Amino acid sequence: MIDPKNTLPDPILLIKKMAAELSKEIDSNTCLIGIPKGGHLIINELKGMLSSSTLDYGLIDTSFYRDDLEISGLKVKEMTTDVMFNIHDKKVILIDDVFYTGRTSRAAINELFDFGRPREILLYVLIDRQSAQLPIKPNYSAFQVSPKKNNYINLEENNKSLTFRTKIINE
Amino acid sequence: MSKIQYSNDGNIKHLLTIEGLQEELIYKIFDLAESFLNVGNREIKNVPLLRGKTICNLFFENSTRTRTTFEIAAKRLSADVINLDIDSSSQSKGESIFDTVDNLISMGADIFVVRHPEPGMPELLAKHVGGNAHIINAGDGNHAHPTQGLLDTFTIKKYKNRFDNLSVAIIGDIKHSRVARSEIHALTTLGVPDIRLIGPTDLMPTDMSKINLKIFESMDDGLKNVDVIMMLRIQKERMIGAIIPEEGEYSEKYGLRKKHLLLAKKDAIVMHPGPMNRGIEIDSDVADGQQSVILSQVTFGIAIRMAVMSMLIGKNI
Known part of the structure; x- marks a missing residue:
């Protein structure tokens, strides 16, 4: 199993790297949409790091757009989709903690189109596991790692500090 | 009675009665319904969760409201919906309800929403279909809804x-x-x-x-x-x-x-x-x-029915 302390960098450092990249990308037509729960935690940090005051922030919970209902079931999330602004013709930057198979990103992109027709969709993640099962790749990843398939990684908040949690899951 | 509602691995398979449903499961249905309520507030109210699934409304008693809310719920989940007009169906030619259901399963039906004047008919159907389809009781006599x-x-x-x-x-x-x-x-x-x-x-x-x-x-x-x-x-x-x-x-x-x-x-x-x-x-x-x-009850009814259909098809949480 990956030891998060030895292998994975401090999430805040990665979010700072992401913020630096984002600031080059953001224009007056950009919005950031996080994929819960990791993307939500990242956006909370980014709000303090990005100087733009006109940026719209949203959340997109992909539960109802996934392709694995009969395999993994339906997970009831604490956070549901919250896109309270018009995304038509916007540059949407999706934010997630970990990019793995690409299926969550696919579901998020599909869901976005139910809200309008964005001009452009970009995907920014903290970690790219480099194991995509679909022709989707993040436009930006702050860190790349190739753990075993059953090593699960996600971003969590513990005592108000962000950490990467890893665990072995049954395949 | 309630045991038949669950599969061997503890997932809910049919919804026949609330009697015997665990409190935890009821709250999960509520949480899911809450998420679907948010979807109902969007301009596009459909989600692709049950795309490719077929839901049959089998109503042996008149109903406009309940059948319509089930139909809307199924359509919002992107399922295909078949409303069987029982008066003009094979039932009036003498075919048994079990044969009707078997035929519909052969045609690819996944969920049957059943309203019937006989108390216990949805349970009999659930026993009959086994793992081949899911039954939702939409009212059986004076028994349950x-x-x-x-x-x-x-x-x-x-x-x-x-x-x-x-x-x-x-x-x-x-x-x-x-x-x-x-x-x-x-x-x-x-x-x-x-x-x-x-x-x-x-x-x-x-x-x-x-x-x-x-x-x-x-x-x-x-x-x-x-x-x-x-x-x-x-x-x-x-x-x-x-x-x-x-x-x-x-x-x-x-x-x-x-x-x-x-x-x-x-x-x-x-x-x-x-x-x-x-x-x-x-x-x-x-x-x-x-x-x-x-x-509000009517609006919430759609979200609850979306939640129930999704839980029956999906592996439980």
Whole structure:
């Protein structure tokens, strides 16, 4: 199993790297949409790091757009989709903690189109596991790692500090 | 009865009755319904969760509202919906309900939403289909109407937040009401400490002695300080042989009027499963008044039915 302390960098450092990249990308037509729960935690940090005051922030919970209902079931999330602004013709930057198979990103992109027709969709993640099962790749990843398939990684908040949690899951 | 609702791995497979459903599962259905409510507020209200699935509405009794809400729920989940017109179907040519269901499964049906005058028919169908399809009971005789019980308690949760401090009065013909039966089981499972039944003695249930229910014959006594008033429709079609007062007399004694609301708590809510007999069991100024949540029940009903369908098809959480 990956030891998060030895292998994975401090999430805040990665979010700072992401913020630096984002600031080059953001224009007056950009919005950031996080994929819960990791993307939500990242956006909370980014709000303090990005100087733009006109940026719209949203959340997109992909539960109802996934392709694995009969395999993994339906997970009831604490956070549901919250896109309270018009995304038509916007540059949407999706934010997630970990990019793995690409299926969550696919579901998020599909869901976005139910809200309008964005001009452009970009995907920014903290970690790219480099194991995509679909022709989707993040436009930006702050860190790349190739753990075993059953090593699960996600971003969590513990005592108000962000950490990467890893665990072995049954395949 | 309830065991058949679950598969061997503990996932819910059919929804036949609320009796025996675990509290945790009811809350999961509520949480999921809450998410679907948000989807209902979007411009595009459909999600692709059940795309490719087929849902058959098998209604052997007339229903507009329930069938429509099931249909809308299924369509919002992107499922294909088939409404079988039983009068003109093979049933009228003598085919058994089991043959009808077998044929529809062969055509790829995944969920059957069944309303039938015979109590227990959805359970028989659930046993018959085994793991090949899912059954949702949309009302069987005077036995159960679980999605109505769920949407009613979900409505209470939305307005009152919790159950463990509530007084809930159910008024009308409890004996013949599958809605009341399902409501009582849901309220009991969710821990409502004070469930009151108000109506003529002849219309009180005789088979629920194990549940702590308070019976009142008078509205004035039963409505004191209640948080929730749940009215029932007079079910003329189920009252064959029952000793009931004449309609005018019934309405005089058990029709909900504005004056009754003064007996309940100031923030009490008024519910009715519909369709309403205005002027008989409920006055228009109450049905349309500020304390009425009747139309919210209809909206919430779609979200609850979306949640139930998704849970039956999906592996449980």
